[in-house]
Amino acid sequence: MREQRKRIPTEKNNPQSTIPSTVSSRISLMNQWVSMRGGKIRKILLSGGPIMALLFLIIYLSFASPYFLTVSNLLNITRQTSINAILAVGQTMVIICAGIDLSVGAVLALSASMSAVAMSYWGLSFGVGILLGVGTGALTGFISGIIITKGKIPDFIATLGMMAAARGIALILTGGLPVPSHFTALKLVGYLPPELIWLGSGDVWGVPVPALIIAAVTILGWMVLTHTTLGRAIYAVGGNREAARFSGINIERTRIIAYTIMGLLAGVAGVVLTGRLNSANALMAEGAELQSISAVVIGGANLFGGEGGVFGSLIGAFIMGVLGNGLNLLNVSAFWQRLIMGLIIIGVVVFDQWRRRRFAT
Amino acid sequence: MVTNKLLKAGGDITSKSEPILELRGICKYFGGVHALEDVDLELYPNEVLALVGDNGAGKSTLIKIIAGVYQPDKGEVLIEGKEIEIRSPRASMDLGIETVYQELALVDKLDVVENIFLGRPLTKFRWFVNRKRMVAETIDILKRLKISIPSLKEPVQNLSGGQRQALAVGRTIAWSGKIVILDEPTAALGVEETRKVLALIKQIKEEGAPIIVISHNLRHIFDVSDRIIVLRGGRRVGSRIKSETNIDEIVKLITGSL
Numbered sequence: 283m284r285e286q287r288k289r290i291p292t293e294k295n296n297p298q299s300t301i302p303s304t305v306s307s308r309i310s311l312m313n314q315w316v317s318m319r320g321g322k323i324r325k326i327l328l329s330g331g332p333i334m335a336l337l338f339l340i341i342y343l344s345f346a347s348p349y350f351l352t353v354s355n356l357l358n359i360t361r362q363t364s365i366n367a368i369l370a371v372g373q374t375m376v377i378i379c380a381g382i383d384l385s386v387g388a389v390l391a392l393s394a395s396m397s398a399v400a401m402s403y404w405g406l407s408f409g410v411g412i413l414l415g416v417g418t419g420a421l422t423g424f425i426s427g428i429i430i431t432k433g434k435i436p437d438f439i440a441t442l443g444m445m446a447a448a449r450g451i452a453l454i455l456t457g458g459l460p461v462p463s464h465f466t467a468l469k470l471v472g473y474l475p476p477e478l479i480w481l482g483s484g485d486v487w488g489v490p491v492p493a494l495i496i497a498a499v500t501i502l503g504w505m506v507l508t509h510t511t512l513g514r515a516i517y518a519v520g521g522n523r524e525a526a527r528f529s530g531i532n533i534e535r536t537r538i539i540a541y542t543i544m545g546l547l548a549g550v551a552g553v554v555l556t557g558r559l560n561s562a563n564a565l566m567a568e569g570a571e572l573q574s575i576s577a578v579v580i581g582g583a584n585l586f587g588g589e590g591g592v593f594g595s596l597i598g599a600f601i602m603g604v605l606g607n608g609l610n611l612l613n614v615s616a617f618w619q620r621l622i623m624g625l626i627i628i629g630v631v632v633f634d635q636w637r638r639r640r641f642a643t
Numbered sequence: 644m645v646t647n648k649l650l651k652a653g654g655d656i657t658s659k660s661e662p663i664l665e666l667r668g669i670c671k672y673f674g675g676v677h678a679l680e681d682v683d684l685e686l687y688p689n690e691v692l693a694l695v696g697d698n699g700a701g702k703s704t705l706i707k708i709i710a711g712v713y714q715p716d717k718g719e720v721l722i723e724g725k726e727i728e729i730r731s732p733r734a735s736m737d738l739g740i741e742t743v744y745q746e747l748a749l750v751d752k753l754d755v756v757e758n759i760f761l762g763r764p765l766t767k768f769r770w771f772v773n774r775k776r777m778v779a780e781t782i783d784i785l786k787r788l789k790i791s792i793p794s795l796k797e798p799v800q801n802l803s804g805g806q807r808q809a810l811a812v813g814r815t816i817a818w819s820g821k822i823v824i825l826d827e828p829t830a831a832l833g834v835e836e837t838r839k840v841l842a843l844i845k846q847i848k849e850e851g852a853p854i855i856v857i858s859h860n861l862r863h864i865f866d867v868s869d870r871i872i873v874l875r876g877g878r879r880v881g882s883r884i885k886s887e888t889n890i891d892e893i894v895k896l897i898t899g900s901l
């Protein structure tokens with residue numbers, strides 16, 4: 283900081299300031315017109331909350347179960363978390379933009395069905411099938427964005443509609459059957475290419491491919507949000523839409539792009555999940571939208587927009603994944619697991635609200 | 644450029660020059676509310692034009708039409724004699740019109756640097772923000788403004804009212820527009836801060852950019868302006884050269900008791 287300040291030329295030794303520059307001369311007249319209040323702003327103490335929670339969970343489960351801290355179990359958690367993590371990155375952008383996408387589970391299923399049908403029945407190659415699946419996701423996201431911005435429909439309603447519509451299209455496309463289907467009576471015999479299976483279940487030098495995909499998606503998402511004009515516009519639009527508009531930011535375009543990225547990532551998740559399950563169907567990933575929203579909220583994003591980040595959401599997704607895995611290892615019944623997961627989400631949000639009020643100002 | 648020539652020809656005698664900005668017969672309706680009804684406005688080069696009127700008179704709506712926030716329902720906008728449409732805030736900014744809104748238009752959760760460059764960040768490789776340069780320029784701007792803010796990374800919601808207003812005005816100054824619009828720029832400021840803003844207005848005028856300023860404080864208006872336009876109930880009810888009027892007359896125009 284001191285270094286930087288030193289480099290700023292003062293009026294006397296800056297040769298440029300002898301030339302009457304409009305900016306500098308105007309500004310020089312504003313000397314001291316704002317009194318300085320001592321910068322006694324509190325550091326937001328617990329901003330590392332999610333990562334602390336994750337570490338705590340990991341430490342606890344390491345003691346509670348001998349199986350938890352094994353390489354195979356950790357890789358297993360990573361595989362299981364991959365879908366939610368990919369979706370959470372997209373959902374983060376939408377939520378920071380003060381939106382919400384309830385269609386991601388359905389869009390995932392549609393994209394998965396599309397690429398599975400393309401590869402196993404239409405005889406299209408792996409590459410084309412992937413493009414078709416991911417493209418379908420992006421297109422549905424784009425359409426949601428258009429409906430929301432041009433049609434001035436609330437995000438909640440538009441994506442709820444898209445959720446039903448995408449499931450419907452997926453059902454029509456697959457005839458309600460898993461793809462590939464082995465019901466020879468219907469003459470639907472196909473298979474998925476090995477590359478697709480590799481995407482979902484393979485590994486590179488021991489690292490699961492889905493883990494690599496999570497890493498790539500998260501880093502790209504982080505780059506976009508923090509280092510690009512688009513990302514900064516997303517924060518501005520979500521933080522104060524009117525100010526963003528007055529400042530010349532194209533709000534509609536920004537929101538449409540956020541939904542399109544979300545759709546695209548739902549497509550990616552769909553392809554990965556198909557590879558993992560070795561099959562796609564129209565009803566897969568039910569509830570994935572709520573899972574991704576939970577991950578984003580646990581990760582510290584504000585549902586009213588303007589705050590959040592992909593690393594937080596990634597941690598949120600892993601908290602959910604580790605918790606689910608741990609409860610399984612501890613033999614907690616699936617019914618109780620749901621209840622516990624719900625309580626934890628509520629608890630995190632309540633805690634977060636309290637933290638914001640307590641430490642924000 | 645027209646402006647500069649007129650400036651050199653050197654007149655405060657605004658009536659003899661061409662207006663740099665002209666609004667004719669502007670109407671703006673919000674549902675049943677007639678916010679503006681057949682309003683004319685002309686801004687001459689190198690003048691400080693004050694826009695006064697009671698709350699709800701339509702002042703903010705009028706400047707938002709110039710700022711591209713609203714489209715007029717009727718009427719036309721001319722810049723340097725040419726009729727144009729200002730379809731968006733971006734279009735207005737591109738025309739060199741810099742506006743400080745009454746609402747300040749800051750994004751509370753973003754930091755000082757991002758708010759200074761809101762909507763037009765410095766970029767590198769086209770898509771990426773050039774944070775380093777923005778930080779350096781912000782430090783420069785704040786230093787010259789003598790606004791000391793604990794940290795540039797501080798979300799602006801943690802700043803005082805005065806600091807926020809300073810930031811909003813400073814942002815406009817930093818871009819040195821061809822026309823500057825200030826909607827209640829001193830509303831949140833203390834005595835000393837207000838004095839600085841008024842001095843700043845005079846300084847901008849000296850540099851040749853015409854200004855439209857809205858304020859409720861008629862003493863401030865009489866201090867800095869050359870001409871005063873009065874709105875009442877969405878209509879323009881008077882325009883006075885400052886030297887030919889007094890506070891009393893303006894008050895009467897505002898309240899409609901003239």
Ligand SMILES: Nc1ncnc2c1ncn2[C@@H]1O[C@H](COP(=O)(O)OP(=O)(O)O)[C@@H](O)[C@H]1O
Nearest residue numbers: 673676678696697698699700701702703704705
């Ligand atoms: N966006 C809007 N929607 C509906 N009515 C509005 C809107 N903006 C302003 N108005 C109305 O238009 C009138 C003029 O408002 P405004 O221009 O803000 O007045 P002023 O700035 O002079 O106080 C008021 O009656 C106000 O309620």
Ligand SMILES: [Mg+2]
Nearest residue numbers: 702703704745
């Ligand atoms: Mg107003």
